[in-house]
Each structure stands twice: as C-alpha cells, then as structure tokens.
Amino acid sequence: MLPDQQLLRIPGPTPIPPSVQRAMLHPMIGHRDQETKELLRKIKPKLKKVFETKEEIAILAGSGTAGLEAAVTNCTQPGDEVLVIVTGVFGERFAKICEAYQLNVHRIDVTWGKAVDTLDVENFLKGHPSIKAVFVTYCETSTGVLNPIQELSNIIHTNSDALFIVDGVSAVGGVQTKMDEWGLDLVVTGSQKALMLPPGLTFVAASKRAWEVIEKNNIPTFYLDLQKYRENILSDSTPFTPSISLLFGLNQVLDMFEKEGLENVYERHQLMKLMTREAFKAWNIPLLTRDSCASPTVTSVIPNDFNPDALRKTVKNDFNLVLAGGQQELKGKIFRIGHMGYCSPSDILQTISLIEIGLVKTGKNVMLGSGIAAAQKILTKEVK
Amino acid sequence: MLPDQQLLRIPGPTPIPPSVQRAMLHPMIGHRDQETKELLRKIKPKLKKVFETKEEIAILAGSGTAGLEAAVTNCTQPGDEVLVIVTGVFGERFAKICEAYQLNVHRIDVTWGKAVDTLDVENFLKGHPSIKAVFVTYCETSTGVLNPIQELSNIIHTNSDALFIVDGVSAVGGVQTKMDEWGLDLVVTGSQKALMLPPGLTFVAASKRAWEVIEKNNIPTFYLDLQKYRENILSDSTPFTPSISLLFGLNQVLDMFEKEGLENVYERHQLMKLMTREAFKAWNIPLLTRDSCASPTVTSVIPNDFNPDALRKTVKNDFNLVLAGGQQELKGKIFRIGHMGYCSPSDILQTISLIEIGLVKTGKNVMLGSGIAAAQKILTKEVK
Incomplete structure (x- = not known):
C-alpha cells in the first residue's frame, strides 16, 4: 500500500481537489475587510446557478444539521402541523428537529431503500389541509435513494399551501436542483458532499414565499436567524465571522463547476x-x-x-x-x-x-x- | 509594497502559522473513521490544559456566536432572571441573545473602555437573590478591556447560586484561564483568535455545576445541544460532521502551545x-x-x-x-x-x-x- x-x-x-486546497491556503484576511466582501460578491451569482434560484442564499458556519435546524426554526412555530417524509436516517433527523421544536409532526414512513410514493403524499395532504410545511430528503444518504423532488413539489403546491422544504445535503452540486422552476421553498446543503469542500459550511436557499414566512416568524433564535444572513448577504457580508478559508475554497469549487x-x-x-x-x-x-x-x-x-x-x-x-x-x-x-x-x-x-x-x-x-x-x-x- | x-x-x-496550514492540508478523512477518533483523542487532553479544566469540552462547527448562544440556551429557561455585564459590543451580544430567548435580563452597563467594577456586581447580587446566571466578556474585543474574571467569580459564588458564564473568545489561549481553580462555570471561545486558526470552530467548556444544570434543561434546541456533544466527545466523537480540516489545524496549534x-x-x-x-x-x-x-x-x-x-x-x-x-x-x-x-x-x-x-x-x-x-x-x- x-x-x-x-x-x-x-x-x-x-476528497478535496488540489486547486481547492491551494485556494484555502490564502493567507487569512479580516472578515470585515473589503477582500471578504469581494469574495462574497464573486461567490453569490455562481452559487445561485447551482441552486438555480434568483433569491439570496444564506451561508452559515456549521454542519449540515445546523442548516436543517435553521429550516425548521425559521419556517415554523411551535404547534404547527407539519409533514416529514422519512426515507432514512436524515428524514428521521428532520423529524427529530421538528419534535425538539414542539411541532405537531405527521410522518410518512417509507421502507428504507425505497423512495416515497407521491400518491401517499397527495392523499395525506388532501386529508390534512392545515399542514404548514412538508420536509423531505432529496438524496437520502443513508440508503442512496433519490426522492422525486420535482413531482413532490407539484403535488404539494397543488394540494396545499405548505412550504416545501428540501434537505439537499448530498444532492446539490451533484444532482440538478432547479429550485425556482420546480417551486422548492427551502433547500439546505452542506460543504462536504458534492461541493467537495471540507465540512464546516451549510447553505440555506429560500424562495420568495419562504422569505415571507421567515420574515413574519418570531420564535427565539439568534445564530440561525436566516433574516440576519439575508440582510447581510445583500451587502456582501455575513452577520457572524464566516469560515473564511472555506469561502476561498468555495469560490474555487464554483469556478471548477463553471469550467466543467x-x-x-x-x-x-x-x-x-x-x-x-x-x-x-x-x-x-x-x-x-x-x-x-x-x-x-x-x-x-x-x-x-x-x-x-x-x-x-x-x-x-x-x-x-x-x-x-x-x-x-x-x-x-x-x-x-x-x-x-x-x-x-x-x-x-x-x-x-x-x-x-x-x-x-x-x-x-x-x-x-x-x-x-x-x-x-x-x-x-x-x-x- | x-x-x-x-x-x-x-x-x-x-494570521495562520505555516505548520498549521500544512496540518490542515491533510487529505480529507471520513468523520466516522478511526482516524478522526484518534485526532479527537489527541486533541482532548491538550485542549483541557488550555482551559485548565478536567471537564469535557464541546467542539462545535460554527462562529463564536454559536458558542455564546449554546451557553445561553443550555443553561437557562425562558423567564429566568440573569445578569449581563455589558462592557462593549460582545457584552451587548450576550444581552441580545438572552433577550431573544425571553430571559428576564438585568444589565450592568459599563462605560465602553472600562472594566466592570466588581463592587457593582456584588451590590447587585445582594439585591437580586434569584439570579440564575451571570454573563460576562473576559476580553471585550471592541474596547480591549480585560474584565477581572477571577475576582468576579469569587464575588458571584459568595453572593449567589448563579452560574458564571464567560465569553472567552479573544482571551482563551492568549490569557490564562484557570477555569476549574477560579470556579468559572462555562467558558466559550472561537478558533480565529488566540488559537490562531481560521474561523469556523467554537468551544464550550462547562463545569460540573454547569453540566448538572444543562442536563436538567429541556428547552428546544438541537444543533447547539451541549449534552449531545458531551456524550459524543466521551467516546472521541462528535454528534454532527465536525470541521475536520480545522481539527487537524487545532491539533497542531495545541502542539505549538506545548512546545512554547x-x-x-x-x-x-x-x-x-x-x-x-x-x-x-x-x-x-x-x-x-x-x-x-x-x-x-x-x-x-x-x-x-x-x-x-x-x-x-x-x-x-x-x-x-x-x-x-x-x-x-x-x-x-x-x-x-x-x-x-x-x-x-x-x-x-x-x-x-x-x-x-x-x-x-x-x-x-x-x-x-x-x-x-x-x-x-x-x-x-x-x-x-
């Protein structure tokens, strides 16, 4: 060996690509310096192309789970009726976070290794008109199942007013994710999967509809308050010290995506x-x-x-x-x-x-x- | 130029030391692999020396603010009376987090540029016996003030049963922090200050007393749930994907500390x-x-x-x-x-x-x- x-x-x-390793070797810079602003300004439009969205994307320092939790806390209130589609470990994680925040959690449990049957979702929604959000895992990392996101989105929006919230952690950057066209309301991902960076960044992209819900939401949260990230990213900044080395790496990953x-x-x-x-x-x-x-x-x-x-x-x-x-x-x-x-x-x-x-x-x-x-x-x- | x-x-x-940059270049490894466990096993005792504590230290992927928020949410319940000593921007941040979580926040506001007068804290505590926690900033980065942590700890523990919670973000690793000896109940820090790493890690060290409070606490939280981090670190693991590159860097920083x-x-x-x-x-x-x-x-x-x-x-x-x-x-x-x-x-x-x-x-x-x-x-x- x-x-x-x-x-x-x-x-x-x-694995991390050599050019990304080199980009992350950039000497440290101040997080409030012009150079950090320029870095974020370069990242923004390229990142939006990956999510295929025109809306702003929050970039948080944290594991993917921090992004999943931000999705839950920013879009729901205690007692809200939500549906979690559980196709494996990470659907289960969404359910656990929803339970921690005292939501009224309905589940569709799917045999691990199978994708959800969209008919089950349609029938469920017809019988539960007050569902505020539907949570699903795009690629269920624990089984290798890809759930039919586009079809689910159609069914959810046709049969309810619920937000459609997608864990895209091992999908985004490796599987097409047409956020705006498909009507996905929130898409979360992490840095260490198809984005081929070290772990430590999580991304939350929200639709216009989702931002409206988020703006009205006032449950206690601070670090994961997506509104703060949106306000800041509009002026090429972040509310808290960002993972600067990973941002240098991210910019290079996005350039590699453009090249390929x-x-x-x-x-x-x-x-x-x-x-x-x-x-x-x-x-x-x-x-x-x-x-x-x-x-x-x-x-x-x-x-x-x-x-x-x-x-x-x-x-x-x-x-x-x-x-x-x-x-x-x-x-x-x-x-x-x-x-x-x-x-x-x-x-x-x-x-x-x-x-x-x-x-x-x-x-x-x-x-x-x-x-x-x-x-x-x-x-x-x-x-x- | x-x-x-x-x-x-x-x-x-x-700035990042060259040997730390090199350590962070280690090829990526699986976060559930034996190599990650060994890395955490090496880090643990050396990190405890920096905090001068025998208790376990939670290592989270996130900005320092995530650590401050973990301190608040894990140690308090809505409505709790707490005292925040505000000597600048980061004292203010502790107050804002406490307010976001609907605590009953008392403040001692100190002119920016001055340290808190410990007599003011003593007098306050004598008149407010139900204070559950006192929050203070060790080094207030916005002014360059070092608050008298050891003396504050004595006063707080003599005059109340409150937990003493310290934001050590730009102190730990650059200023002695005798956590156990001084009776500090919770100390938070971040990676990008005296620990000379890129931003992206935050650390929360808790005393025996603090862990007892944390164990009984059941307010909704998931990613910042310190109990999860403690349970995992006991078996050289983390509850969520850690920032592996930064952990390689941290191990090298701690070796540099031992050498110097x-x-x-x-x-x-x-x-x-x-x-x-x-x-x-x-x-x-x-x-x-x-x-x-x-x-x-x-x-x-x-x-x-x-x-x-x-x-x-x-x-x-x-x-x-x-x-x-x-x-x-x-x-x-x-x-x-x-x-x-x-x-x-x-x-x-x-x-x-x-x-x-x-x-x-x-x-x-x-x-x-x-x-x-x-x-x-x-x-x-x-x-x-």
Whole structure:
C-alpha cells in the first residue's frame, strides 16, 4: 500500500481537489475587510446557478444539521402541523428537529431503500389541509435513494399551501436542483458532499414565499436567524465571522463547476452511478435501491451471501479504500459507495477493481474483470 | 509594497502559522473513521490544559456566536432572571441573545473602555437573590478591556447560586484561564483568535455545576445541544460532521502551545501588550483603557487630534498593514491593534514602526523612532 494514499469513497466528506486546497491556503484576511466582501460578491451569482434560484442564499458556519435546524426554526412555530417524509436516517433527523421544536409532526414512513410514493403524499395532504410545511430528503444518504423532488413539489403546491422544504445535503452540486422552476421553498446543503469542500459550511436557499414566512416568524433564535444572513448577504457580508478559508475554497469549487459546465457535472455523477450499479449487477450482488430512484451520488449494496463489513475491512486494510457501512437499522446489512464531488469515472473504475479483488478475497465467487468490464462498457459507450 | 504580503493586526482572525496550514492540508478523512477518533483523542487532553479544566469540552462547527448562544440556551429557561455585564459590543451580544430567548435580563452597563467594577456586581447580587446566571466578556474585543474574571467569580459564588458564564473568545489561549481553580462555570471561545486558526470552530467548556444544570434543561434546541456533544466527545466523537480540516489545524496549534509552554504563550501576549502601550505613551496618544484592565490580546487607541480611520487607511495603502476600526458607538473614534495568536514581539516592532510612519504621514507630530524605542526598551528588558 502506498503510504499517504487514502481512497475516500464514502458519501461525504469527499476528497478535496488540489486547486481547492491551494485556494484555502490564502493567507487569512479580516472578515470585515473589503477582500471578504469581494469574495462574497464573486461567490453569490455562481452559487445561485447551482441552486438555480434568483433569491439570496444564506451561508452559515456549521454542519449540515445546523442548516436543517435553521429550516425548521425559521419556517415554523411551535404547534404547527407539519409533514416529514422519512426515507432514512436524515428524514428521521428532520423529524427529530421538528419534535425538539414542539411541532405537531405527521410522518410518512417509507421502507428504507425505497423512495416515497407521491400518491401517499397527495392523499395525506388532501386529508390534512392545515399542514404548514412538508420536509423531505432529496438524496437520502443513508440508503442512496433519490426522492422525486420535482413531482413532490407539484403535488404539494397543488394540494396545499405548505412550504416545501428540501434537505439537499448530498444532492446539490451533484444532482440538478432547479429550485425556482420546480417551486422548492427551502433547500439546505452542506460543504462536504458534492461541493467537495471540507465540512464546516451549510447553505440555506429560500424562495420568495419562504422569505415571507421567515420574515413574519418570531420564535427565539439568534445564530440561525436566516433574516440576519439575508440582510447581510445583500451587502456582501455575513452577520457572524464566516469560515473564511472555506469561502476561498468555495469560490474555487464554483469556478471548477463553471469550467466543467454544470450539465456535465450532473452527467458525470449519472455516469458514475450507472458504472457502479452495472458492476454489482454483473456480480449478481443485490443493490438496495431500484434504478428508478437511485441517487447519482451514493450507491448502497445489500449482499445476501457475505458480510458487508468484512468486505469493507478487507479493502481498507489492503488498499486503504474507505467505503461506508450501514447506519441504524441498516447497520451490518449494507455498505455504501460515495461517488460525488471530487470523483471521476476513472476513480470509479479503480474503486470497482479494488472491490472486485476484495470480493474474491472475502470468498465471494466473482470472476476477476467481470464487474469492471460492465462498468467499462458504460464508460466506453458514454465517451465514444 | 511586496505583493501578497498582508500584515493582519486586527483582533482576530489572526494570521495562520505555516505548520498549521500544512496540518490542515491533510487529505480529507471520513468523520466516522478511526482516524478522526484518534485526532479527537489527541486533541482532548491538550485542549483541557488550555482551559485548565478536567471537564469535557464541546467542539462545535460554527462562529463564536454559536458558542455564546449554546451557553445561553443550555443553561437557562425562558423567564429566568440573569445578569449581563455589558462592557462593549460582545457584552451587548450576550444581552441580545438572552433577550431573544425571553430571559428576564438585568444589565450592568459599563462605560465602553472600562472594566466592570466588581463592587457593582456584588451590590447587585445582594439585591437580586434569584439570579440564575451571570454573563460576562473576559476580553471585550471592541474596547480591549480585560474584565477581572477571577475576582468576579469569587464575588458571584459568595453572593449567589448563579452560574458564571464567560465569553472567552479573544482571551482563551492568549490569557490564562484557570477555569476549574477560579470556579468559572462555562467558558466559550472561537478558533480565529488566540488559537490562531481560521474561523469556523467554537468551544464550550462547562463545569460540573454547569453540566448538572444543562442536563436538567429541556428547552428546544438541537444543533447547539451541549449534552449531545458531551456524550459524543466521551467516546472521541462528535454528534454532527465536525470541521475536520480545522481539527487537524487545532491539533497542531495545541502542539505549538506545548512546545512554547503555555506560561510563555501568556507572557508573550503580556509583552506584546506592554510594547504596544509604551509606544503610544511615548507618542502621547491616548489609550482607551487603563493599564490595570488592558487586555494582552488587543489594544484600543483613542486619538484626540487625528482621525483614526485616516491613519488606518494610510498604513493599509502604503504597507498593507490592517488595523481594526471602532465598532458601534466607538466607530470613527478609536482604532484597535490585535496582538494575539500567531504574532510575536518582533511583529509588534514592525507594526509600531509602520504606525509611526503612518502617524507622520497623517500629519501627527511624532518623532520617527520615538515610539519604537519605547517598545524596544520593554523588549530589551524582557529578553536580557
């Protein structure tokens, strides 16, 4: 094993691109200096293109969960009836935050590994006209499911006045998110997923409708008060000391997106998903999710004849390839491969080659070259 | 002016040491990996030495204000009577957070530039036996005042059962903070001050007494719930994705502290304070604070015959030396020099030399070499 080489293929954090590392090495500057203002001024329009919104986006120092909590506290009041669509660990987290803030929480619980059935949401909303907000996870990182956000948005806005609040944490930047066109009211994401930065920034984009609700909201909050962030970002500033190094990195990430072209970024993620899935199909190892709801950023595998954690241990020991395990009820049952952010189809070929060796070593009867050939076929078709 | 050279002498963020920059370049790792656990395991005991506490310290991704808010929400309930000692912008911030959470806020307002008179606190507490918590700023960054924390702690604990909650943001790591010995119940700090890291981490250390109050507290909070951080840090983990790059940097900062010796770190800050103050005394330019309450980390100057912002502009334009202006009621009246974190007595000689030239250029009648000689005398005495 080459010392100092780690192949990080978990669903976030992802490896950091060298040019982003270099950008973050910028000497420290004052957070109230003109240079910080200029940095924010450069970031703003490029960031809006990623969310496909014309509205202002709050940039907070914090983990993604801080962004999810900001979504809850700024858009709801204690006692409000809300619907949380729970498709895994992060839907569960939304529900827990809503419960902590004493909302009247209704849940649609979906079997982990499946996307929500939009008909269930439609029927629920028809019977619950006073729902103030619907919370959903775009890409459920714990299962690799991509929920049908655009369709959900149509259904929610047709059948209710609820705000549609989306956890976009392992989606935005890797999966198209047409916030304004699709009518998403609030989209949250974090820095360490498809935005390929270290963890430490969270983003909250809100629609005109959402800002109206937020403006009227007066429940106690201070650090997560989105109005403060909006007022400040309008003049290229932040209410509290921002994570300056991460902002330098973010600006570089956004430049990389412009250079590659956002459409190409999304296609690259689609391609990596297909390559990964085809390999497991060739090996005849079950995937947790159907093709129709598989996320372009993370793939979950649910083996029926070997221990996923034994495989993870093997490839970690032999090649320093890091895969993620299952969480909570899926612990010990699945493993997850992250293919987002600073990750290319070539990296996926490497990942699959190593997993293939790991499978053989774990005693699984696969033929060397079989999974990788399936992935190569996809790639050959795409790049011809 | 040398391109790419900025002399950042504001009271935080401070320049980042090269070895800390290098540490933060560590390739990204998974936040649930063994390597992250090992990193936290290394950080914990060294961090406790800085706070001089045996209790666990919560490490949160966020600005210092997130830490201040965590102090308020975890230790109080709506309607609680609290006392906030307001000596400047950051005392005011504590008051605003307490008001946002509907506490019954009593204030002791101190003229900006002065430390609180401990007798006022004693008298207040004797007349208000139901005060649940007293909030104070250790170093008030907006004025350069160091409040008498140890004496305040004695008075508070002798005269009440209140928790003593300290904003240590531009003090901890630059000024001794004997948390356990002095009986401080909660100490908050941020990464970008004397800890010489980029902004993005905040720390909350709590005493046994404080943890007991926190455990019983059940007001709605999620991301800032200190109990979650305590439970996790006990097993070398964090409840939410930590700012991994900053943790690598923090570990290196703490190693630098061990190498220099914490006592020497504090002496260096004292020395830089003295050198700075003696220069201004030699120039006959008034300092905002008395010697007896001057912070070792930041010095405020209140000129009576020139415009502080004109001086700041001159040294910025000519030498890229960045000084801070006054905030709120002191805007346009003072300027502030940060001498903390990655800053040495040699750097202070440079800063003073440049300010001296700036003063001459601004039309102030000072003799070249006069201020710097005063600072040199202090340094010569110290290093002889």
